[in-house]
Amino acid sequence: MLDAAASEIRLQGLGATLNDIAAAAxxxxxxxxxxxxxxxxxxxxxxxxxxxYFRAGIEANLDPADHSPGRFTRAYIRxxxxxxxxxxxxxxxxxxxxxxxxxxxxxxITREANEWLMxxxxxxxxxxxxxxxxxxxxxxxxxxxxxxxxxxxxxxxxLERRLIELTxxxxxxxxxxxxxxx
Amino acid sequence: MLDAAASEIRLQGLGATLNDIAAAAxxxxxxxxxxxxxxxxxxxxxxxxxxxYFRAGIEANLDPADHSPGRFTRAYIRxxxxxxxxxxxxxxxxxxxxxxxxxxxxxxITREANEWLMxxxxxxxxxxxxxxxxxxxxxxxxxxxxxxxxxxxxxxxxLERRLIELTxxxxxxxxxxxxxxx
DNA sequence: GTCTATAAATGGATAGAC
DNA sequence: GTCTATCCATTTATAGAC
Numbered sequence: 001m002l003d004a005a006a007s008e009i010r011l012q013g014l015g016a017t018l019n020d021i022a023a024a025a026x027x028x029x030x031x032x033x034x035x036x037x038x039x040x041x042x043x044x045x046x047x048x049x050x051x052x053y054f055r056a057g058i059e060a061n062l063d064p065a066d067h068s069p070g071r072f073t074r075a076y077i078r079x080x081x082x083x084x085x086x087x088x089x090x091x092x093x094x095x096x097x098x099x100x101x102x103x104x105x106x107x108x109i110t111r112e113a114n115e116w117l118m119x120x121x122x123x124x125x126x127x128x129x130x131x132x133x134x135x136x137x138x139x140x141x142x143x144x145x146x147x148x149x150x151x152x153x154x155x156x157x158x159l160e161r162r163l164i165e166l167t168x169x170x171x172x173x174x175x176x177x178x179x180x181x182x
Numbered sequence: 183m184l185d186a187a188a189s190e191i192r193l194q195g196l197g198a199t200l201n202d203i204a205a206a207a208x209x210x211x212x213x214x215x216x217x218x219x220x221x222x223x224x225x226x227x228x229x230x231x232x233x234x235y236f237r238a239g240i241e242a243n244l245d246p247a248d249h250s251p252g253r254f255t256r257a258y259i260r261x262x263x264x265x266x267x268x269x270x271x272x273x274x275x276x277x278x279x280x281x282x283x284x285x286x287x288x289x290x291i292t293r294e295a296n297e298w299l300m301x302x303x304x305x306x307x308x309x310x311x312x313x314x315x316x317x318x319x320x321x322x323x324x325x326x327x328x329x330x331x332x333x334x335x336x337x338x339x340x341l342e343r344r345l346i347e348l349t350x351x352x353x354x355x356x357x358x359x360x361x362x363x364x
Numbered sequence: 365g366t367c368t369a370t371a372a373a374t375g376g377a378t379a380g381a382c
Numbered sequence: 383g384t385c386t387a388t389c390c391a392t393t394t395a396t397a398g399a400c
Contacts, residue, residue, distance in 0.1 A: 013284035014195050017375065029376085031384045039376065098280045098328065102195035111330030118331065132337050133344065137315055140322030146280065148293030149300065155314050162315065165360060176354055178347060199393065213366045215395070 001025045001035060005046055010096045014043075014103075040103075047106040050093045051113045057085065069125025070167035073134060076117075077167075080138045081160035083153050091145050098146070130173045134163050183207045183217060187228055192278045196225075196285075222285075229288040232275045233295045239267065251307025252349035255316060258299075259349075262320045263342035265335050273327050280328070312355045316345050 004025035008016040018039060022032040036042035061075040061082070079085060100106045121131050141159055145151055166173060186207035190198040200221060204214040218224040243257040243264070261267060282288045303313050323341055327333055348355060 011284065013281065014197050015284070018377090019375085027383095028385055030378090030386075033377070034383060037377095095280075095283075098277075099195065099284070101277075101328070101330075102193065102197070102281065107330055114326070114329040114331050128337075129340060129344075132341055133319055136322035136326070136341060137319040138322065139325045140318035140320065143321045143325035144296070144318070146283070147296040148283075148289055149296050155310075158311060159314055159318060162311075162360060172358055178344060200395090201393080209365095210367055211394085212368075212396090216365065219395095221394070 001027075001032070002046055002049055005042060006050070006092060006096055009043075009046070009099055010092050013099045040105075043100060043103060044105060044109075047097065047100050047103075047109050050097055051109055053089075054079075054093055055113065055116075057090070068168075070170070072120045072124040073126060073131065073167050074164050076121075076135070077138050077160055077163050080142055081156055081163070083157055087151065090142065094142060095146060126167060127170050127174050130166065130170050133173065134166055137163055183209075183214070184228055184231055187224060188232070188274060188278055191225075191228070191281055192274050195281045222287075225282060225285060226287060226291075229279065229282050229285075229291050232279055232282075233291055235271075236261075236275055237295065237298075239272070250350075252352070254302045254306040255308060255313065255349050256346050258303075258317070259320050259342060259345050262324055263338055263345070265339055269333065272324070276324060277328060308349060309352050309356050312348065312352045315355070316348055319345055 005016075005021045008021045008024050012020065018029050018032055021042075022029045025032065032042075036045065057079040058072075058075050061078040062071065063074070066074065080090070097106075097110055101110060121135060122128075124131065126134075137159065141156055187198075187203045190203045190206050194202065200211050200214055203224075204211045207214065214224075218227065239261040240254075240257050243260040244253065245256070248256065262272070279288075279292055283292060303317060304310075306313065308316075319341065323338055
């Protein structure tokens with residue numbers, strides 16, 4: 001049922017009606033409202049389930065044998081970029097949450113999840129300036145999909161490997177002779 | 183009037199009613215519908231104006247004195263990350279378009295804009311693997327803002343300078359001894 | 365051009381049969 | 383637990399006064 005709601009809202013945004021959702025779930029509006037007391041409740045549960053799914057995806061990618069700095073960041077990169085993960089599901093979550101965010105109660109949920117993420121990154125032991133960079137690159141690769149770009153698996157995979165390699169060799173990044181270009 | 187529509191839709195999503203928009207614009211519903219024959223028309227014009235604004239922002243950041251490879255990419259990075267640009271306006275465009283995208287006619291517009299972008303990047307003379315990386319990092323920095331992160335100007339600015347520096351020194355990137363970590 | 369008033373349709377939510 | 387039927391509020395869009 002939440003799945004049906006997810007796919008309808010991703011397609012139609014918050015404009016998706018209880019009728020649409022009920023139809024997609026194969027029940028009637030009355031049947032739907034028996035489980036969720038209101039549309040607002042439905043949206044909130046949906047948002048929670050997606051955020052949980054997102055966090056679980058990261059945790060599932062934590063390598064138990066890995067105890068080096070950057071461990072969490074590597075799990076994040078894999079969760080977001082690894083083609084073997086269900087990409088469609090991940091993208092759905094992103095687009096869906098983008099739609100749901102207009103509800104203040106829901107944007108509070110995503111903001112909280114985001115703060116958890118930031119805290120994990122800060123505690124991950126990578127130099128801050130590398131961390132900013134690597135995380136931004138991983139995020140950006142998923143963001144483009146939102147705008148209708150066709151996913152390019154080989155480019156994504158190469159990016160993933162390089163980002164992970166960077167987390168293993170932070171000195172490659174931090175020791176570059178950065179200077180302003182004249 | 184389009185401005186009022188933009189701010190209402192960004193706040194409420196497509197659920198924003200003509201009444202809300204009219205009130206925010208300081209006119210009545212009838213007055214609003216005199217200018218836009220339907221809500222659909224209003225949304226389409228709004229999407230067009232935002233996409234145009236986005237492209238104009240990039241073109242305004244093209245450096246006339248710069249004829250080196252990566253010229254377009256540098257303009258893009260500045261348009262997206264430079265704190266001196268009106269960040270609020272840019273963010274509004276992103277959140278707004280994310281809302282509007284559920285309309286198929288509008289997602290066609292953003293998809294087309296995205297293809298234009300990709301073509302420009304490909305023609306920009308940077309090694310493909312560096313280009314993927316730099317563009318993703320720039321995109322990601324704006325994407326996080328969508329999830330409610332507080333913007334960190336100094337981190338963003340440092341990221342911007344490093345990305346631009348990378349486009350000037352692609353060899354820093356391409357000559358790294360990439361290998362799988364064992 | 366902009367307003368008010370209203371038409372026509374649809375939305376969310378409730379009540380009660382099965 | 384799921385359905386149909388119905389209520390009430392709200393929405394888009396139109397008509398016509400000013």
